[in-house]
Structures are given as structure tokens and as C-alpha cells.
Amino acid sequence: MDNSALGKLPKGWKGVPNDLGSDQTAFKGVNWGKAMMWIFLLSDTFIFSCFLISYMKGRSSTVVDWPNPSEVFALHVGGVPVPLLLIAIMTFVLITSSGTMALAVKYGYERNRKMCGYLILATAFGGLTFVGMQAFEWTKLIHEGVRPWENPFGAKQFGSFFFMITGFHGTHVSIGVIFLFIFARKVFRGDFDTGKRGYFTSMKSDYVAIEILGLYWHFVDLVWVFIFAFFYLW
Amino acid sequence: MNEQTKKAPATTHKLGIYLWIWGLLFVLSFCSYLVDWFAFQGLLRWTLILIFMFLKAGLIMAFFMHLFWERYTLVNVLLWPMTAIACFIGLMVAEAKYTVFTRFVYFVLGS
Numbered sequence: 468m469d470n471s472a473l474g475k476l477p478k479g480w481k482g483v484p485n486d487l488g489s490d491q492t493a494f495k496g497v498n499w500g501k502a503m504m505w506i507f508l509l510s511d512t513f514i515f516s517c518f519l520i521s522y523m524k525g526r527s528s529t530v531v532d533w534p535n536p537s538e539v540f541a542l543h544v545g546g547v548p549v550p551l552l553l554i555a556i557m558t559f560v561l562i563t564s565s566g567t568m569a570l571a572v573k574y575g576y577e578r579n580r581k582m583c584g585y586l587i588l589a590t591a592f593g594g595l596t597f598v599g600m601q602a603f604e605w606t607k608l609i610h611e612g613v614r615p616w617e618n619p620f621g622a623k624q625f626g627s628f629f630f631m632i633t634g635f636h637g638t639h640v641s642i643g644v645i646f647l648f649i650f651a652r653k654v655f656r657g658d659f660d661t662g663k664r665g666y667f668t669s670m671k672s673d674y675v676a677i678e679i680l681g682l683y684w685h686f687v688d689l690v691w692v693f694i695f696a697f698f699y700l701w
Numbered sequence: 702m703n704e705q706t707k708k709a710p711a712t713t714h715k716l717g718i719y720l721w722i723w724g725l726l727f728v729l730s731f732c733s734y735l736v737d738w739f740a741f742q743g744l745l746r747w748t749l750i751l752i753f754m755f756l757k758a759g760l761i762m763a764f765f766m767h768l769f770w771e772r773y774t775l776v777n778v779l780l781w782p783m784t785a786i787a788c789f790i791g792l793m794v795a796e797a798k799y800t801v802f803t804r805f806v807y808f809v810l811g812s
Contacts, residue, residue, distance in 0.1 A: 479773055486774040494775050502775065509779055516786045524793045528800035530809055537737050555734045562730055566723035569765045576713045678767070685765045689758055696754035700737055701747070 504679045508686045511639075515690050518635065519697055522628045534620030536699050540604070554699050557600050558691065561640075564593025565688040568681045575659065575677035583677065584654040590684060591647035594640050601637045605630075629698070636694055639687050650680050714770070722764045729757045 473496040477485045486495050494502045526533050537550035544552065571586035608629070612619045615627040653659065658672040665672060733753040736746060763769040768776055 483773050483777055486772065493778075495772055497772065497775055505775065505779055509782060513782075513786070516789070520786075520789055520793050523790070524797045524800070527794075527797040528804065530801065530804045537740070551734065551737050555730075558730050558734075559727065562723070562726045565761065565765060566719065566726070569719050569723070570716075573713050573716065573719065682766055685761055689761050689766075692754055692757045692761070696733065696750050700733060700750045 498675045498679075500679050501675060501682065504682050508682065511686065511690075515632075515635070515693070518628075518632050519693060522632060522698065525624045525628060526622070529622040529624060531622040533622050534618065534625050536701070539608075539620055539625075540699060551699055553600060553604055554695065557597055557604075558695055560593050560597050560600070561688050561691050564590045564597070565685055567593065568684045572678045572681040575654070575674040578660065578674070580654060580657060580660060583674075584651050587647055587651040587654060587677070587680075591644050591651060594644040594647060594684075598637055598640050598644065601633060601640075605633075632694060632698060636687070636690055639690070643684050643687050646680060647684070650677065718764060722760050725760055726757055729753050729760075733757075 476482060476495055482495075487493055489495075492499075538548070540554050541548040541550045542552040543549075567586045567589040571583050571590060574582040574586060613626045613629070615630055617623050618626045653672065654677070657663075658665075659674045659676070662671040662673070664670060730753075733750060736749045736753070741749060768779070
């Protein structure tokens with residue numbers, strides 16, 4: 468749907484019954500790929516919610532004390548324990564990469580091929596840094612004796628929730644990094660400027676793909692906001 | 702999309718908006734880290750964590766994910782299902798209370 472036809476439709480709340488009752492495409496003016504990515508992210512939201520809710524239920528129903536996250540995740544800098552230092556750095560790295568991704572989407576739509584490509588690369592390296600620090604975190608905790616079934620700090624359930632939740636999030640980040648590299652290559656090659664047909668879909672490349680990729684990446688950051696709040700800070 | 706809109710650069714949002722949101726996210730993340738740094742406890746800690754969390758999530762969704770500029774139909778379809786999650790949280794809070802009650806009765810008092 469082009470913009471002139473979209474402009475004639477009712478806006479705001481009045482648009483909702485109009486769009487849904489139109490007996491046509493419900494999401495007016497929204498690229499189908501973008502709508503599908505949103506639907507996928509909605510389902511992913513439910514998966515992560517189930518993990519976090521089961522964590523809430525597990526943590527609030529143990530009779531043994533829960534390990535204190537600000538001590539468990541402290542890093543020693545010059546012999547002084549700094550609470551949650553690594554996690555804070557990871558949070559900042561992920562937010563930085565989210566910012567570069569948002570700018571990559573903007574420059575993509577402005578057909579600034581190089582800026583878009585470099586910003587996607589920066590995002591990918593941010594993601595790699597994050598996964599690397601998470602691997603360090605896991606190694607450290609495993610050396611300290613944290614297992615899915617036991618740990619030296621307190622309630623036994625801690626390990627299984629930690630590995631499950633951060634592992635599932637880390638998997639999302641890793642998959643995102645792979646796609647970021649693939650799309651950086653496509654951008655630099657000029658696929659989105661020439662409208663080259665995609666290898667799998669045979670459909671013309673369009674910079675909207677960068678926005679869709681961006682949605683996924685921001686979602687990964689969004690989930691981390693909740694994990695950071697509920698798992699590390701609570 | 703027709704050929705004309707393909708050639709002309711699509712309307713994008715100003716760079717300043719993204720930089721502002723980016724900066725705000727940094728500030729909010731730093732604030733939530735400070736909650737742990739100053740070791741606030743109890744209700745104050747939980748309230749602050751939740752406030753900073755929802756502010757960050759809202760900013761990311763509204764501006765980085767462009768929901769602020771999307772049509773309300775999409776926004777509604779995405780946000781209303783969150784009420785189901787809220788219900789689930791409520792159910793599991795009640796369940797957790799029951800579980801911990803039975804564990805105290807049978808594991809702690811009963812042993």
C-alpha cells in the first residue's frame with residue numbers, strides 16, 4: 468500500500484476497527500516481512516516470559532535462601548569485589564549495539580550504503596563481545612562449582628535457571644550475530660540498492676530487511692533488560 | 702511498493718531522536734546499576750528496578766523498534782497479549798505461595 472492510499476484511512480484508535488474489519492490485510496502499510504517478524508517476536512516474548520515466570524515461581528518457593536546475585540556475579544578488581552561489574556559492562560555493550568543498529572536502519576532507508584554496512588558490522592562486533600563476556604561468565608561460575616543441579620551459594624534451583632535463561636538469551640544473540648554478518652555482506656555488496664534477488668526467497672532485496680533485522684536485534688536487547696532486572700538485580 | 706517510492710529515499714526520523722534515546726538508555730541502565738551499588742533493599746529496591754526496567758523497555762520498543770510511529774492496529778495486536786502474561790504472573794505468585802507454605806509445613810516443621 469503506498470502512502471497516499473494510507474493517508475486516506477482513519478488514523479489512531481479509529482483506524483483499529485477500520486483496519487481489522489476491512490476484510491483485507493489487517494496491518495495497513497506494514498511490510499509483510501516486518502509484520503511476520505513482529506508476530507515471531509510476540510511468540511518469543513511468551514517463551515522468555517515462561518522462563519522468567521518459572522524462575523519467579525522457583526525462587527519464591529524455596530525454603531533455602533537464594534544466592535545473592537550481587538555477590539555471585541561480583542568481579543574482583545585489584546582484590547576488591549565490585550558487584551555485578553561484568554553484567555553492567557555487558558548491559559552497556561548490548562545497549563551500544565542496539566543504538567548502532569537503530570542508526571543502521573536509518574542510514575539504510577536513506578540509501579547510505581557504507582554507513583549502513585559499517586554500523587551493522589559495529590552491531591555484530593558488539594554482539595560478539597557480549598557473547599564472549601557471557602562465555603567468560605559461564606566459565607567462571609562453572610569453575611566455582613555452579614551446576615544445574617547444585618551450587619555452593621544457596622538454593623539448588625539457581626544454576627538451572629541461570630543456565631537456561633542466560634543460555635537461551637545467548638543463543639538468540641549468537642543467531643543475531645550470524646545474521647548481522649550475512650546482512651552486512653549483502654549491504655556492502657549493494658544487494659539492497661540493485662534489488663538483487665535473494666538466494667533463498669528469490670525476492671527482490673529491499674532496505675526494509677535491515678529494519679526487520681533491527682527489530683530482532685532490539686528484541687534481544689529488550690529481553691536482556693528484563694533478565695538484567697529480574698535475574699541479576701532483584 | 703511502486704517504482705517511484707523505491708528510488709526516492711524513504712522518510713526517516715531525525716538522527717537526534719536516536720541519539721537522545723540512546724543517551725537515555727545509558728542513563729537508565731546506569732541508574733539501575735546504582736540500585737545495586739547502593740544496595741537498596743526491600744520495597745524501594747524492587748520499585749526502582751521495575752521503574753527503570755519499564756522505562757528502558759518502553760523507550761526501546763517505542764523508538765528503536767518504531768512502535769511509536771506504527772499504526773495502532775499493529776501496536777494493539779502486539780501489546781494486548783501482554784495482559785495474558787500478567788495473568789500468568791498473578792497465577793504463579795499464588796501458586797508459589799502455596800508451594801512454599803506446603804514446603805515449610807512438611808520439610809521444615811515436619812522433619
